[in-house]
Structures are given as structure tokens and as C-alpha cells.
Amino acid sequence: MELFVQQVITGLATGGIYASIALAVVMIYQAIDHFNFSQGEMAMFSTFVAWQLIVWGVPFWIAFFLTVAVSFVAGLFLFRVILKPIHDGPALSQIVVFIGLLCIFNSLAGTLWDFTVKPFPSPFPEGNIGSSLVSGHDLGMIGVTLAMLLAVYVFFRFSTMGLLVRAAAQNPASARLCGVRILWVTALGWGLAAAIGAVAGMLVAHKVFLEPNMMYSIIVYGFAAAVVGGLDSPGGAVVGGFLVGVIDNLCGVFVPAGDELKLTFALVLIVAVLMFRPTGLFGKRVVKRV
């Protein structure tokens, strides 16, 4: 029982990582209607930018917000420059472009900053809280994630811009016929996704240490979390993140052979969830009529 509680708590702490990334995944999904496979590497690159600023002596919070702003602009331009020409091309071609971007960011980061692990500072108090299993950073990370969730929720639910981003992703042709300048709206979505990714990257980096391959596996869990929670539901994605963190841990401890096949079991479980809820736990089911 004690082990169970322990694993649930560490699972929640790890789940915070996935939740923050899942939020960025949902953001980009709302903007372009599918995944951006290079998103993890973009977040990693942003985090390196922040790290470089801090090494140069910029105070943490200034570096933090500067990085968020730079990432927003970079995301916007990435869309305008690289993706605009193929934004209405087939999804598979876009995926190949994303894979290309993934390779480029990873390789550039490795060349610029090397592969040795780098500590990334945390703005939150050091040390443990309560049960000694959760650090101040873990709680801070969860707090920031929830704050971002609120912001994303408000953006999509109540702001006109958020509405237009969703409309442009769901039906670009129809959005244009409503007078929406979809290329700018989509670019805005990219910018916001890049900014959220940057925040997530900076939160995660303290926990897992910064290096160019930092996001390889985190993004997998982030995708899984977003899909389990529901790709059109920011709240669902965050819940999905915590769920994936806890399930992954519990599989490792309580399932026979789970220590070796932890990831496999977690993924099987996720696919099983999708069998019964094909649009995720909190996703809206679209009944198409013809």
C-alpha cells in the first residue's frame, strides 16, 4: 500500500511533465488539425536558448519571458516561411516536413551546445514538500501547467482569436469564406504552440536535465497523454498527462514483468482506452452526417 501511494505520487510528479507537453500538443492540434512531430525538438531548442541566456547572465525570469516571446515569433515565422507553401498539401507530406524539422533542430542543438547534460535552474524553492517524494519544483511545475491550462482554456473558449484558430484548423476553406485570414490565424496558432512548448521545455528541463535528445521520449508520452485525454480538450490533455504518469508507474510495479515492459503495458492500455473511447476520455465525439 505504501508502495502504491509512493508510486502514485511520483507518477503525478512525472505526469506533470507529460501534462505540460500535452497542452502544447493540443494547442498545435487546434491550430493545424494534426500533430507537429517536430514540436518536442522545437521546445528543446527554445529551452537551450533560455539556458544560453542564463549562462550569459540574464536573470531567470527575464530569460524565461524572453524565450517565450522569441519562441512565439519563431513559431510564427516557421509557419510563414517553411509551412505556408505546403499548408494545403497532403498530410503525409507535411509529416515528412515535420520529420525534416525534427532532424534539423536536433542536429543544430547538438552542434551548437554539445550533448553533455546541463542543469537547468528552477525558479521554485529547493527541497521537498510533505511526503518528501515531491519536490518544490514538481509542485511549481504542476502549478504553472494548471495556469497555462487556464489560459489556454480561456483563449479557446472565450476569445475571438481562439475561435478563429479552431475554425481555421477544422475547415480552412469555410473559414476563408467567413473572411478569416487563415494563414495568419494558423501562424498565430503555431506561435502560441511554440510558446507553450517553450514553457513546458523550461519546466521539464530542470527535472530531466537539458540535452538535445531530452524530448525524444517525453514527446511520445505527451502525444499519448493528449490523445488519451482528447485532442480538442485542453483539460483532458492535462488529466491525460497525469494519468499516463501514474499508469506508467503502476504498470512498472504491479504488473508481472512490468519492470521490463512498463512502456509496452502503458501503451497497450492507452490503445485499449481508445478502443472504447475513440476520441479520448474527454474528447467530443463527432458524428458525421452525410
Next chain:
Amino acid sequence: MKRSSFAFRCPLSLVAGLGMVALASPLAAQEGVTETSIKIGNIVPYSGSASAYGNIGEAGAACFEMINDKGGINGRTVEFVTLDDSYSPPKTVEQTRKLVERERVALLFNILGTPTNSAIHEYVNQRGVPHLFVISGHQKWGQPDKYPWSMGWQPTNAAEAGVYAAYIKSNVDNPKIGVLYQNDDYGKEWYDEFRKGLGDAADDMIVAAEPYESADPSIDSQVVKLASSDANVFLNISLSKFATQSIRKADEIGWKPLHFLNSVSASVGSILEPAGLDKSEGIITAVYLKDPTDPQFADDADRKEWDAWMDKYYPEGDKTNVFNGYAYAACHTLAHVLEQAGDDLSRESIMRSAANIEDLEVPMLLPGVKINTAPDDFYPIESMQLVRFNGQTFERFGEVVSLD
């Protein structure tokens, strides 16, 4: 009609394929060797999930560049061809064949990884290509009777595991051991060898063993589980960021066992410092190299020379990366082998020379660690010294242990 269009488009592509390949070049008498040069092949992952080790190839190239600037080896300049295999065994096979059959290198040097080298083990031995100083601690690189062309360099995992096992058995009362290991060829072999080192008592002493995947984002869960097993000894067989994470996490949750860390991760600058030097206090490991980031070597002659070399030949390299020291020492070992072989640089002669190293000391090896090989001993480095981290530096204690 339907088939016709298929058939006529298909050959086009093959013609295109043919265009991409070059034709064979004539055979040389001594493969890869001319009056003025010798060609050496190397493969490391420059891309993919193991790209962190790519710098070993670049550092190797930089080291031979320095040797060339100093007049080369017996008047021959070294042509160092280094290729990328993304740590994918099929790709290693392809790149190895490229080096041997197209580049026509004299020998293969410092190829990284157990699965990757396993994939070419048969090939190089059938073909008789020196396969020297494999970067892997597996025992299989020291079987001269079966594989006379393959040789390791670093101490084997078995040897290192044995050192810790022996230390635990004779110095710890009632050891309860928790093991963290990477679930791959490296971690599993290491763990198995450690169990062998403990002998029959292994099952009683080891109270928990947790594998992690190199794809796991965080290993908090495993460390917490080990801590809750009440182990008083922590055997930490983890690499790079997982080593850093586990050191910090163990400290964070207040777990204070006797902490053994595998030597691959024993770097002050790239592992302990990111985790926190205070959190790393008390870590025990066995080393054979000078850690260039350890302050105790700040005024060491080797270390200074290494520093100057990094500045001049590999300025983009990271000085906190231990593998830059590793590559430097390995490169000097090979330079010795070739120098000793003299003017007969046939592959047989190179292999003979590699199998006859006597008490060689190369820069960046710990004082007292000497390289020895013989026709029936293909394990070049077989001594290590136990060290304990005091919050600043690794303090050596005890003698240099010879492991054979």
C-alpha cells in the same frame, strides 16, 4: 496493358540506382597503406538517439590531426575516416563494408557499441581486418582463439563489477543491495557479471533490481522503489542523464546508501556537477582514466597537454565531456601500436603489434594503470582504482587493482 506501364517504369529506377554507384578501384598491396600514409576507419553515432557519443569520433580525428602535425607515425600521415551509423547495427554493417571495401582502410578503430560491433564481428574476422579498441566493456572482444582480429580496450564490465562485488563482500556488514540498470546489452551484462561477482550470496544480498529504458523520460519511479526496499547499498548502473537524475533523486528523497556508480558515468563535470556536487558526496567508483574535470588534475601535465590539444584541434568540443579524454588516450594507444609495427603495416603485422603491448602508459590514464596485451590476452586495460567523491574531487583509496 496494366502490367506494361509497371514494367516500363520499374527499370528506370534501377538505371537511376546504377548511376549512383561508383566503380571499383584497384587493389593495393598493403591495404590502406602507402609510403606516406595509413588509412584508419572509425564508426560512431553522429545522429540518432546515441548521438551523445558522436564526439568520440571527432575527438579521434582531432587527435590524429595533432599526431600528423607532429610528423605522423613513422613518417606516415594518418588518414582518419569516420562514419555515422546512428547506433543501428544494419547501418554499422554497411558503413564497415564501406570502410573496408571501398575506402580500403588498413584497420578499424574505436567503433562504438556492443550491438553494433556484434553485427560486424563475423565479417571482420572472416575478412581479417584489425578491429581494434572496440568501445564496449563486453567480454566478447577478448577471444583471440575464436576472433583473432577483434580487441577491446577499456576494462570489461565484468572486471569492474567484480571490483565492486569484492569490495562490498569484504567491507560492508549485512549488505542489502538495490540495483538500477539500463535495460540493454550494457546494463544487463553488467548486472549479470555483478551477480557472478557476489557468488552464491547474490540472491540474499540483492534486495531490489530495477531496470529502466533509455526511452524513459524520468527514472524517479525506479529510484523511489529502490529506496523503499531499505537497501543500504545502491549499485547505480546508469548512463549520462539517468546517472545525473538518479544521483539527485536519491538525495532528494533522503536515501543515503553506500552508492556505487559505474565508471562510465564517473565524470565530475558532466555527471556529478549537473546533479549537484553536494548531492554526489560519497559516491564510489572505479576509474582508469584521469577525469579532466576533476580539480585534482588541474595542474597535471597530461591534463594540461590535453587542454592545449582541445583548444587547438577540437575547439568546438566540450571540455566537460569525459569521452574526449577517452578518445585521446585510445588514439595514443593506437599510435603506439602502429609505431611498434614499424614499416610492415600489413594487417597481420598490425594485429601482432596490438597483441604485444608491454606496460604501455598513455596520456590521460591514471598513474599506475598500464596497458598490456599478449597473443592470448586481448584485454588491454585491466587495472582500476577505487575512488570516492568527497564533494570536490575523486579521492583515490587503496591500490590500483589488477583485475585478471
Next chain:
Amino acid sequence: MPQSDLARRSPPDPKLFGLRLSRWNRTMLALGLLAIVAAPHLMEDFSVFQLTKAAIYAIAILGLNLLTGFNGQFSLGHGAFYAVGAYTSAILMTSFGMHYALTIPVAALVAFVIGFGFGFPALRLEGLYLALATFALAVAAPQLLKFSALEDFTGGVQGIVVPRPQAPAWTGLSDDAWLYYFTVAWMLALFVLAANLVNARPGRAMKAIRDNPIAASAMGINTPLYKTLTFGVSAAYTGVAGAISAFVVGFVAPDSFTFFLSVALLVGVVVGGIGSVTGAIFGGLFVLYVPNFAEEFAGVFSKGLSWAAYGTILIAIVYLMPSGLAGLVRWLVMRAAQPRQTGD
């Protein structure tokens, strides 16, 4: 409804399939076959080995293309079926002493069964959700191969060294040339089979499901059956490729079948041409040669930039050849074949 858009935009260009075999085409066919036969005699063994690997990739890419390009189902996990084929062949050869050629049909069958089985959950998932499920397959495969309970068969983390087949003495060929002919024969047979399949009834049903699943069902097509069968056949193709790779490379290990293999196959499909049978050959050549090219190109600046070069090439290809290399070649052939009819 972005999911079903996945492959729809690929230009099938049905007219070309009705093209008559002109004298020029006959000449090309003859030249092509001649090139295939002559290749090993003109090249060093290493290049023959590379071509063999490209042919293996081509088979695997064709398998994925049947699923993605022709049936609109998305897979990020075909590396797993490749691994199934490779391990089947390796285990049969080393543990049971089976002749390498005989392991291929077995590998195809095993991959088919697993692929067919996986096709059922896939029925309920679309687009991104299917992508995630297949992705899970790709990520789980190396873990399962390492699993200690299966170590006696799979060799665990150490993998299996597979003896490389030798050329029969009567052929007088080098081992590499023999394996090349062996592989290319399989490839040609599988390509002819696929070309017939996609142009006949089953292929039309597959494409109808891709383009409009609801209408396809209304037309009386047994959609679930076709989708699962396509999954099975696709897996079988990829499994054959894996099986051949096991003894051509001479080694199988979990690290040989990571997620990057699945990505490489997907890249091969897109670069070759989505929904193009011959495109798979271009895809195979691309997957094998372009990373090498990128490595050499990047090596001029920094070894670490090889992926950056590769990524740039990928993006450039999508821009310059939106319908893949096969589309480009098709366009060039059209221009050459009908010089006076161009222009609208």
C-alpha cells in the same frame, strides 16, 4: 475529417496505366532488365550489397504504401513488422537450421497473421489515433525483443548472429551478387503482384475505402474485411523485407528495429510517391543512399550536422516534388513520350 485526406491528394494518374507499350518503352524495359542482370558484374561487392539493401527497403516501403497510399490507413509502426520478419527468419535459421530461402514464406505468414490481428483494433481508430496505436507498436517492439522471458529465442539484448548464405557453386557468383539476385527476384515478383493487386478488384475496393469509406460500404464493399486484409498483406510484405534483411545483414538485435526504422519507411513512401507502386523503388534507393549523401555533405562543415542536411533534403523534396520521385519521373516520361501534346 482530415484523416481521410491523408492520401487522397496523391495523383493516381490512371491514364498512364492505359499507356501502350511503345517501342521506346520496350527499349527501356529491355535496358532496365539488362541493367538489373548486369549490375553485379559492373560493380564491387559493396555496391551490390547496398543495392540489395535498397531493394529490401523497396519491398518494405511497398508494403507500407499498400496500406497508406492505397488504403488510406496510417502506420508509424511498420518497423515492428520488419522486425517480426527478421526475427522469424533469424530464429528459424539458427535454432531450427532451416534453409534461408524457406524462412521467407514463414516470415510472411507470421507477419501477415500479426498484421491482420492488428488490423482489428485499427478498424476502430482513424487518422491520428491510428497513428498513435501503430506508433505504440513501433516503440514496444524493441522492448518485447529484449524481454528476458523470450531470451532463449530472441537472444535478448545481444541479438542473433545469422550466418550469411553462400552462393551455390554452380552460379559462379560472389555471395553478395547471389543475394542481390535473390532479393531482386523477390522484389520483382512482389512488385508485379502488387501492381496487379492494386489494378484489379481488390485494389479498386481498397482505393474506394480510402477515398470515401461510407460510399464504399454503400457500394457493398466489405470494408472491415478489406481493411484488415490490407493490414495483413502490408505487414506480410514488410515482413518479407525484414526476413531477407536478417541474412543479408547477418545480424538481428533490438537496436536494429527502433522507431527510426518506421520513420524511414514512412519517409520512403512519401518521397517515392504516395500510392505509387514503382515509387517504392525510389523510396528504397532514397532511404539507403540519401542519409549517406547527407553525411558526406554535412561532413564538410561538421559531422554532427548530418541530420540537419538530411532534414533539409527531406523538406526540399516535399517542395520540389510534391508527388514524390515517382511523380517526377512520370512527369518526365509524359513529356518525353508526348512531346507535341504538352501545353493546355
Next chain:
Amino acid sequence: MALLEVRDLRAWYGHTHVLHGCDFTLEEGSVTAILGANGAGKTTLLRAVSGMIRRSGEIRFDGQRVDRFSCEDIVRLGVAHVPEGRGTFDRLSVEENLRVAATARRSNGDVKGDFERVYGYFPRLQQRKSQQAGTLSGGEQQMLAIGRALMLSPRLMLLDEPSFGLAPQITRDIFHILAEIARNASASMLLVEQNAAVALELADRAYLIETGRIVMSGTSDEFRADETVRRTYLGY
């Protein structure tokens, strides 16, 4: 002056030439129908006018040349296109669908009033205003598409086959409402329809299009009186 004047309009889908030079005009306040068989180029014509596809020729809206304008800019001038397939934002609610269109209107004016007007025409939409739009029936989605167009407070509405796939009763309802909208003189309409009988009832003038060319023009009465039109398109 005519509200919409089109000269020598040509358009392409990829490399396929679909419109071969069409001329027509539409008077302010009128409803003009474009009739023609399947594949004649009716939908293409609308898409060319609203800038959804590549086109050449001269298009004047309210005297201003717009043939080089992007689709969004033409919409912002007050041309509302109700597209083929209805263009529903499936995962948005009904009200959100309408809000999207309200953001790009010419004048910021009375958004609330427009909501009321749309809900007045289509009470069913009000009942379902927080429902996910993808779950609406075909007829309701058509109403929603017209509602979105109205939210743009348009001067000209381009209607692409409003009757497509709908039951006769629902088609009648929708055309009743369209007539009401036209009567209130809030917008002129360019209507493309296969169901010529219904279309001619609503329209004042009509054009007949065949294989990308306009082959006949006249008032609705003239069309109804024409023998060929009657046989081919009206079926009596």
C-alpha cells in the same frame, strides 16, 4: 450600375480548364439563378467569383475590380459564399459557427441584431445553439451555412445548391426563407441549382451554363417558357 459584372471569366482546377469565358451581370437587389447539368461548371463559377480558385477575366463588384483579390478580401467586401457541402465547422457549436462569420463583417454594426435575425429565420438553430455543429442534420447544416452567410451582413450571397441532398419538404422550407431574405432586400443572390424548378421560382433572371460556357440568358419567365429548358432541366 450592376452589383456584379463578370467578363470573360476563365477558371482552372489544377491543369484542367473548366470555365471557358463566361459573361454575366447581376443587378442590385435581384436574385439570379445559374442553371446547368452536373459538371457544367456551376460550382466552379461561384468559386471563381469568390476567389477560391485560380481564375482570369474581369470581375467587378460594385464597380470595383476584384478579380485579383484574395478570397478573404472579397468576403470582407460583402460577398457571402454558401459553399457546396455547407462548410460546417464540425467541432464548433452552432453559435460558435455563427460567431466565426461575425468577426469579418464589413461594419461592426449590430452583431446582436444579426444573431436575432438569423435565429428568427431559423428557430431550429436557436434551439440547438450550443450543440456541436457536426451533429446537425443535413437540413440544419444548410440553415447554419445560410446563417453564417447572413452574419457577414452581405450585399451579395452566392448560394451553391442549397437543396443538395435534402428532403423535398426541407428544400421547400429553405427556399421559403431564402425568398423571405431576398424580399427583405437585405442581399442580392447568385444561386446555383440543379433543381431548376425551385430555382426559377425564387429567381428573377437566369443563365444557363453548359460545359463551361454560358449558352442562354433571360428572365425566369422566359426560361420557363423555353422548350429545351423545360424538357432538359424542368422535366415536363
